[in-house]
Amino acid sequence: MMGWTGKWMDFINDSKLAVVGRRLRLGWLLVAIGAGLCQQPAAHGQQPKLNYGLAKPQDSALLPQAKAAYLPPTRRPKVLPRTVLAPAPDGRLRLTQGWEMAAANDVPAAGAAISQPGFRSATWYNATVPGTVLTTLIDQGVYPDPYIGLNNLRIPDTLARQPWWYRVAFRVPAEKRGQSAWLTFAGINYQAEVWLNGQRLGTIKGAFRRGEFEVSRWLKAADENVLAVRILPPPHPGIPHEESARTGQGPNGGALAGDGPTFMASEGWDWMPGIRDRNSGIWQDVQLHFSGPVTLRDPQVITDLPLPDTTRATVAVRATLHNTSRQPQSVLVTGQLEGQTFRQTVTVPALSDKLVRFDPASFAPLRLNRPRLWWPNGYGRPSLYTMQLRVVAAGGKPSDRHTVRFGVRELTYEMTVDTPAGEGQRVKFNPLRAPAGKLLFDNVNRREVVPEVAVSRLRTGADQAAFTPVAEPAAAPYLVLKVNGQRIFCRGGNWGMDDARKRVSRARLEPYFKLHQQAHLNMIRNWTGESTEEDFFQLADEYGMLVWNDFWLSTQGFNIEATDNKLFMDNATDVVRRYRNHPSIAIWCPRNEGYAPAGLEDLLARLIATEDGTRYYQPNSRNLNLRTSGPWNYFSDPAEYARRLAQGFTTEIGTFSVPEARTIRQFIPAADQWPISDTWYYHDLHAEHEQQKYLGDVTHLYGVPTGLEDFARKVQFLNYDHHRAMFEAWNSRLWRNTSGVLLWMSHPAWPSMIWQLYSWDYATHAAYFGAQKACEPLHVQWNLDDHQVMVINTTLRPLGGGQVTCSLYDVAGQRLTTESRAVQAPANQATAVFTPQLPATLPGVYLLRLVLTDAAGNMLSSNDYWQKTAATPDFQAFNALPAVTLTPKLLRQDAAKRQLIYELTNPTATPAVTVRLTLLGSQSSPVLPAYFSDGYFTLLPGERKTIEVQYPASAAGPTLQLLAEAYNCR
16 A cells, blocks of 8 residues: 655655665665666656655654553563474474574674584573564563554664574484485575574575575484574665654655565554564474475466366376485376375486476376365355375385365456457456466556556467457456356455564464455455465465465555565565465465566566466556555545445555454553544554544544543444445446455554454454445445445345345334335346435434345345434434343354354344444453454344354353443443
């Protein structure tokens, strides 16, 4: 997200280039400027001013201020390190626990000495691996939790300006001795120098590239081994901007972008502050792998469906065999799929690689009948297959093995292109039909077809086999993504980063994916690739989340370009090879908001065509077959989304999203909770993005807040209405113009007040439930712009014989009118039903309720819209409603599914407005995460509603209870 229209401070002009950061060199800057200014002319012929961030730290008088007293952490005592070799897939071993860490400036010894047994490390910290430098220092009580209050300001930025040593000692299991041994780093940041038992193994550079070393010669079979890793942070860490009410949000990033591939947002963006170590460290697993003379590398599984037929599929397999020995090796490569085995004997030359292929035409087990298909969430099950691949050396001795998990699915893409047959041709592109490694699209000589939307040309002589005309165009000229031959309405959100400190275990990430699934979303954009790890993609596979996957460049003409193209491509190549089997990845995109630099464009496009060959390389995250990005502002009238903005496929649109009071109390100390303070601003309550309208509408529409609790409950009206309105605006034009909408953002990287559907601790507030309502697979809605009632059916099953009922109620809950219409809703379509005839005389505040039922009268969808007449200035009638008390009744509990079913009844004669639910556990504390089937709804007098709640295994027990609170609860 760009978001650079606010107050900028201390931006660098040409006369200040030499002072950007402690390590920036003038020559490097001039090269970067020359590259960046050639990318995209600014409006009115002015050259854009590239963002190098702050030239110097802010004046201390401008730093955020807090009333709360600072509570320093308690330093943890050093414990004797004990390494654990934890089992990992395919017989690998993870080096966990037992790690130590120290600032390299405090360690006078060199790697040869540090990586030897007996080296004295008593003063080193116990280290968290995987984890960043800062994570270790927080875990050890050196620095406070930066997510709380203004604690981040208590952590020195020098952490990102010095190298660090990591060290671990381990022994080789007896059963592994005598085999070839490999040491693999799944991810470090930014550069690593690796030593083992006094021997320098080599280096790793870039945050997203694996480091692999054969260590057979240096590994001690029976004695203690010592691994030492010197970590160097990115060389140009920049200077973070510290947001307050006086300084605004500041620039998005700065000098750090030039070091890509790295976590460029860790310099500070408009959704998180600068992270003091820039996420340096060993942030992914370190593993030992033992093998015979031939290893299996980066196998790829490609599935192919004879579309439109999905009752059959073929599977092709290819992998690289690597021979580490000085003799040719004849090996048997076997695979197993669905209980059937296929095999091939291959001779691999000495000290060489050889590609092995398994063609479905030659191997019957690779031809599937009635395959279980992988579908995005809401369209079917995201079914997955597991394939076992093994290499057996001479004498039947196992040499290596690899488990591949994949989905049977085929991606195709509808788009508008200029072809030799004419301009503006609507085609379907199937990457599987494209010639391997060939570039088909000319993205440089593109043509603008409507303002801010361009289409590509096909290159001269481009093979036409991958393109077929579209018989029934939809959403032209915009991109339409198809899975298994079906158009997919992409609804989801951006992840700027999974966690600002890169705490990315599966246990931590999985609830976020489940929240997306339960909100009926089906796409996550991995913005600038900052959430690139195995568990992220595995969870996307399992929860049916399509992934729009960026590489590590941000806004063209604003953020500086990565300066080392070879480093960039080395990381990109490894990422593609490593993750290409994940069915969830739907798009490869070079950057956020712009085209790749000239030196990278063809390299990246050819990489995708060569190393993947199953997906589309989308050259820009906006403007090319896409709507432009944004806005990221608050609008007083949520109908504006439908009136002015809903078109095409948009990868970014968003607004403020303040969480509930109980969440705010978790990260803002009591002294700074109310009135709104600098701590709120530091946690992204930007003065920009129409913040005053957002805060002002709370007061204007619902009354002057009396404190934090009152403000937080009132602001939820805005959160719900606006997040529902964004999705419903795109719903209303499904396939007639729109094909996808992604929130900026669905996921927060840290405790935030903006651009999120839930908070960092998994708590869900009204924004979440507004999105959940709008994204129901079968959904009834009232368009805010033209007042039509529509049924949005994004399933692959038609609805026949249904009925839509529209009822009006006054603020006291008395029904005023009712009208109904029969409806049939075709699969994967939006159907206009009718425009309700509202009475000529309406109460100042009223409720419009829609209910969709099937032929048997079963409710399929309901949707409430609180409205006011033009003559009524506000909704303060809610404040005069009598108090209601809601008591949920537990109907049943399914311990196996960790599910509770409640019946919620409003026994009073007054509507219960915006009912919010909380699952309570022991000591009446909220259970997080908890997954609710609905929330922030209205219960009319005497009305009953069934609520499903899912809870985590850690919360199981008899103490669970549901708390239901309405706006007019007392």
